[in-house]
Amino acid sequence: MRAADVIxxxxxxxxxxxxxxxxxTPACRCACSMRRRGGATRAGMGHLVVMDDNAAELALSQASLDQWHAWGPRMNADLPGCAYANCGTLWxxxxAEEMAGAEAKAAGLRAHGIACELLDAPSLAKLEPALRPGLHGALKVGGDSVVYAPNAAQWLLAHAARPIAVEHAQVARIDGRRVHLSDGSVREGGAVLLAAGIHATDLxxxxxxxxxxxxxxxxxxxxGTVRHQLVELGYITNxxxxxxxxxxxxxxxxxxxxLLIGSSRQFDTTDPAIDNAVLARMLRRALDYVPGLAELNAIRTWTGFRAATPDGLPIIGHHPHHSDLWLAVGHEGLGVTTAPATAQLLAAQITGAVLPLDPAPYSPDRFAGSLIA
Structure with a gap:
């Protein structure tokens, strides 16, 4: 492989x-090396959701959803297995306390131009009759969508504006602009961009x-059992x-x-085995909201790993101690959602173009003391 502009x-x-x-740049090529198969993209739900826990998260997810709405129909036309669907989210x-939270969430989203609708209990029951009686209502965010992420990633690699050289290889180490593979070969580029999820810490x-x-x-x-992504408002706290x-x-x-059922969170384990106690808790929680799930057949269960940072925001930008290394890591459960805006921000930073977002909240500089020079 000849040298790439970006690896x-x-x-x-x-x-x-x-x-x-x-x-x-006029002649940009990207070499894409996958360190390991079966990461968060393959394991996750593929929920494309505007999240508003803080201004930085909202900016990144809102900008990304705009791009997903443009990509989605094209993906389905070229590769139906991408399964992009604009189902919306019901929070x-x-x-009553959570309904007050829904009203506050609605006000915040509307202030940023995001369409949403508050539903009272009868309206919610009519829209999603599988939900248990007695719920107070919901916030409907109509622009949220879903996608089958592994196929969507495949589409992105196959439909870039300029050719991408894709290698399925294991990366042993990164040394400046050079990427050393486990077979002893070396790839060199103008810059290296690390987007390897939880495995990024190895490199x-x-x-x-x-x-x-x-x-x-x-x-x-x-x-037809349910028509929208259904999420409890307590999800954000959890x-x-x-x-x-x-x-x-x-x-x-x-x-x-x-029906895809989630979700659970466990820290500080990389054991992929099913934890039956946690799975049981998760399913009981789902049954509390949709009792009819007890009559359905589950055909598969699995686990995956989100890459979490101490402050809950991703690390996007230039490594503070290595001039040729750029980072796109730590997106936790929002990696699929926020990939488009992350990519746009990095492209602008690497090439010196106009920045689409304020990069400061995501800057690696906030962790410069822990990063090894």
Whole structure:
């Protein structure tokens, strides 16, 4: 392989989005090396969701959803297995306190031009009759969508504006502009962009990334059981716990008619085995919201790992101690959602183009003390 303008290490959704971009230089090529198969892209739900826990998260997810809405129909036309669908999200309020939270969330989203709708209990029951009676209502965010992430990443690599040289290889180490593969060969580029999820710490010591293990279950085909992504409003609190194990109700209707059930979070384990106790807690939580799930057949369960940072924001930008290394890591459960805006921000930083977002909240400089020079 001749030298590439950018070598992207990691061919999951984040790496694929970074490689896909129409880079603002005249003759840009990207080499994409996947360190290992079966990362977060393959394990996750593929929920494309605007998240608003803080301004930086909202900016990154909102900009990304705009790009997903443009990509989605094209993906389905070229590769139907991408299964992009604009199902929307219902943030479920179980009680009056959570309904007040839904109202506050609606006000914040509307202030940023994001269309949403508050639903009272009768409206929610009419829209999703499988939900248990007694819920207070919900916030509907119509622009949220779903995608089958492994196929979407494949589409991004195959439909870039300029050719991408893709290699399925294991990266042993990064040395300046050089990427050393496990077979002893070397690839060299103008810059190296690390987008390898939880495995990034093996190649860039000092990255403050912890694995968050999650469980998922999927049912047989039951078309029409639910029509929207259903998420309890308590999910946000559970998602950002920094210790312990938590579960939250998160149910996704797949275009296949299957139902994808989440979610759970466990810290500081890289054991991929199913934890039956955690899985049982997660399923009981789902049954509390959709009791009819007890009558359906689950056909598969699995686990995956999110890459979490101490402050809950991704690390995007130039490594503070290595002039040729750029980072796109630590997106936790929002890697699929925020891949487009992350890629756009990095492309602008690397090439000196106009920045689409303020890079400061995601800068690696905030962890410069822990990153090894």
């Amino acid at each position: 992207v290490v990691g061919a999951g959704m984040m790496g694929a989005a970074c490689a896909h971009l129409n880079w603002p 479920i309020a179980a009680n 860039c010591p000092g990255l403050p990334i912890r694995p968050k293990k999650g469980h998922l279950a999927i049912t047989d085909r039951y078309p 998602a950002h716990q920094s210790d312990g194990t938590s579960v939250a109700f998160n149910l996704q209707p797949r275009p296949t008619g299957q």
